[in-house]
Amino acid sequence: MNLAILNGKKAYSTDPSRPACREYERSRAASSIYLRISLLIVGCMERGYCLGIESTADDFGVGIMSFQGEPLANIVSSYMPEKGGIHPREAARHHAMIAGKVLAEALRKASVKPSDLTIVAFSQGPGMGPCLRTGATAARALASYLNVPLIGVNHLIAHIEIGKLMTNARDPVTLFVSGGNTIVSAFEAGRYRIFGETLDIAVGNCIDIFAREAGLRPEEGFPVAAKVMKLARKGRKLVPLPYVVKGMDLSFSGLLTAATQLVRDRRCSLEDMCFSLQEYVFSMLTEVTERALAHTEKPEVLLTGGVAANERLQSMLKVMAEDHGAKFGVVPKAFSMDNGAMIAWTGILCYKHNLTIPIEKSFVKPKWRLDDVQALWVGD
Amino acid sequence: MLIKKGAEASLYFEEWQNRKVILKKRLPKRYRLPELDREIQAQRTRHEPQIIHRAKEAGVSTPIVFMVDTAESTIVMEFVEGKQVKQVLSDLPSDKRLDLCRYIGKLIGRLHSDGIIHGDLTTSNMILTPQGKVVFIDFGLSEQTKELEARGVDLHLMKRALDSTHFSHAVDCFEAIMNGYEEIRGRKAVKEVLAKIKEIEKRGRYVSER
Numbered sequence: 001m002n003l004a005i006l007n008g009k010k011a012y013s014t015d016p017s018r019p020a021c022r023e024y025e026r027s028r029a030a031s032s033i034y035l036r037i038s039l040l041i042v043g044c045m046e047r048g049y050c051l052g053i054e055s056t057a058d059d060f061g062v063g064i065m066s067f068q069g070e071p072l073a074n075i076v077s078s079y080m081p082e083k084g085g086i087h088p089r090e091a092a093r094h095h096a097m098i099a100g101k102v103l104a105e106a107l108r109k110a111s112v113k114p115s116d117l118t119i120v121a122f123s124q125g126p127g128m129g130p131c132l133r134t135g136a137t138a139a140r141a142l143a144s145y146l147n148v149p150l151i152g153v154n155h156l157i158a159h160i161e162i163g164k165l166m167t168n169a170r171d172p173v174t175l176f177v178s179g180g181n182t183i184v185s186a187f188e189a190g191r192y193r194i195f196g197e198t199l200d201i202a203v204g205n206c207i208d209i210f211a212r213e214a215g216l217r218p219e220e221g222f223p224v225a226a227k228v229m230k231l232a233r234k235g236r237k238l239v240p241l242p243y244v245v246k247g248m249d250l251s252f253s254g255l256l257t258a259a260t261q262l263v264r265d266r267r268c269s270l271e272d273m274c275f276s277l278q279e280y281v282f283s284m285l286t287e288v289t290e291r292a293l294a295h296t297e298k299p300e301v302l303l304t305g306g307v308a309a310n311e312r313l314q315s316m317l318k319v320m321a322e323d324h325g326a327k328f329g330v331v332p333k334a335f336s337m338d339n340g341a342m343i344a345w346t347g348i349l350c351y352k353h354n355l356t357i358p359i360e361k362s363f364v365k366p367k368w369r370l371d372d373v374q375a376l377w378v379g380d
Numbered sequence: 381m382l383i384k385k386g387a388e389a390s391l392y393f394e395e396w397q398n399r400k401v402i403l404k405k406r407l408p409k410r411y412r413l414p415e416l417d418r419e420i421q422a423q424r425t426r427h428e429p430q431i432i433h434r435a436k437e438a439g440v441s442t443p444i445v446f447m448v449d450t451a452e453s454t455i456v457m458e459f460v461e462g463k464q465v466k467q468v469l470s471d472l473p474s475d476k477r478l479d480l481c482r483y484i485g486k487l488i489g490r491l492h493s494d495g496i497i498h499g500d501l502t503t504s505n506m507i508l509t510p511q512g513k514v515v516f517i518d519f520g521l522s523e524q525t526k527e528l529e530a531r532g533v534d535l536h537l538m539k540r541a542l543d544s545t546h547f548s549h550a551v552d553c554f555e556a557i558m559n560g561y562e563e564i565r566g567r568k569a570v571k572e573v574l575a576k577i578k579e580i581e582k583r584g585r586y587v588s589e590r
Contacts, residue, residue, distance in 0.1 A: 188544060188545075188547075189547055193543070193544045194540075194544075195544055199533075199580070238413060238415055238416060243416075243420065245521065246499065246521070246533055246537065247499065247500045247501075247502075247521065247537040247540075247541075248537075249533075249537070279412075279413050279416060280416070283409075283411065283412045283413070283416060286409075286411045286412075287387070287409075290387040291387035291388075293387070294385070294386050294387035295387070295502070295504070315411075316411035316412075317411070319410045319411040320409075320410075320411045323410060324385070
């Protein structure tokens with residue numbers, strides 16, 4: 001990492017009271033009562049900024065949040081494999097190469113000097129070891145150079161916390177769906193509990209592998225899952241597939257095998273299979289989310305993660321939430337995919353409870369579970 | 381009178397032929413494609429009373445089924461007086477709580493011995509009657525199989541339900557359940573299924589030892 005960029009004496013605007021993204025937050029949610037209350041609470045604290053580094057998988061992201069919950073910058077650079085899925089070592093190499101550039105861009109976008117940063121947060125896990133270590137190294141270097149506290153953030157919690165902030169949800173049932181995760185979670189007695197999760201592969205992984213097996217290729221800014229969604233719009237015929245729901249848990253591996261074979265043997269059109277795959281998979285996801293909602297009787301449903309961008313999944317969950325009289329919120333794409341802003345925001349929440357870690361204890365935790373963390377800040 | 385709007389179905393408390401009954405109606409899920417929804421609902425409506433009956437043969441109390449209507453996705457069954465185990469478990473004195481769990485474990489053991497997998501073993505799906513009997517309800521996700529895998533998943537769900545709903549007593553309660561289970565199924569079966577549960581847990585994402 002190029003530490004020269006951290007020398008804030010010359011390059012950056014010096015007025016932190018006029019951050020670049022202020023209009024964003026003002027137009028979105030400034031009128032909401034909840035935000036006002038949370039501003040009031042946080043407002044009692046010192047002013048400050050947190051820089052968050054996300055590097056659990058193929059995305060390297062740097063976000064800067066003010067303690068008041070304003071996203072000042074949220075820059076992400078994605079590793080694009082030439083073929084196949086994510087190779088952890090290659091992804092880590094990508095992260096190491098662009099880390100300095102992304103950090104510099106985030107600071108410039110936020111008009112924040114490195115010396116203005118109050119804390120540095122990084123995604124400590126769960127995720128791919130080599131990728132996590134790259135982000136952690138950058139965070140440790142930055143924190144020790146600036147002599148500010150370091151905070152290790154649970155990536156899964158970060159998704160939920162930024163989602164709550166962006167949609168003004170207070171106590172939602174969260175469906176977190178991405179290439180690496182499929183989790184239904186809600187807060188109960190001090191922790192984000194896992195009510196349902198996949199018993200084998202993640203839903204995004206299922207869709208991605210199917211797409212690659214079916215010969216679809218990703219393009220810049222247009223991942224294979226988006227291609228599946230587009231093809232699905234042209235599908236008409238529902239092809240029977242395994243529908244596997246066990247209580248609130250799910251299984252996608254059998255469905256993936258069936259779908260892949262049917263397309264490979266040309267027993268149905270690709271359009272019909274994309275359509276059927278989405279209908280089955282998203283119906284299963286909506287069903288388990290509904291079960292968790294009925295079980296916990298929470299007032300809100302929150303959808304986040306990379307797969308949250310899918311319109312069909314959004315519409316299913318919205319209808320389901322309506323039928324239960326619950327509010328439904330989708331996290332905006334920039335904050336639902338892996339990003340640094342969510343790490344920064346969760347870092348701020350942790351900092352309020354002194355959940356900082358000394359550098360020598362900041363090992364990454366590739367298999368860190370969501371329900372291992374005591375979420376002390378919830379209910380503040 | 382609507383008494384519970386669940387994830388799967390709505391439960392109505394009704395008078396039917398001079399009896400107090402529960403009318404379980406699976407409502408069409410608007411979020412699902414109608415043809416997919418019809419198939420899933422009809423299959424589950426047909427299936428549930430069959431397994432409810434099989435459970436009785438296994439020696440586990442379940443509601444009496446009076447009527448089944450697949451076209452309307454409706455089942456009419458006995459209203460079981462009592463409280464959900466979920467409501468009482470945490471408030472019971474510790475010895476009573478463990479007794480209840482051991483009893484529940486025996487019932488699960490009986491189901492499994494007859495190849496019945498409940499599929500949604502949570503404390504909200506068990507009714508404790510004033511006479512102290514436990515009646516299992518909601519067999520909507522149940523299946524019949526002799527596979528160890530299925531028994532493992534079933535008990536894994538029970539464990540998870542205890543963890544998320546009765547966290548402070550979860551470990552003791554699950555242990556008591558397995559003690560009861562052992563009374564019916566024997567030492568060897570318990571060892572097998574516990575190993576299976578461990579394996580299933582490890583399959584989950586982000587488990588420290590995998």
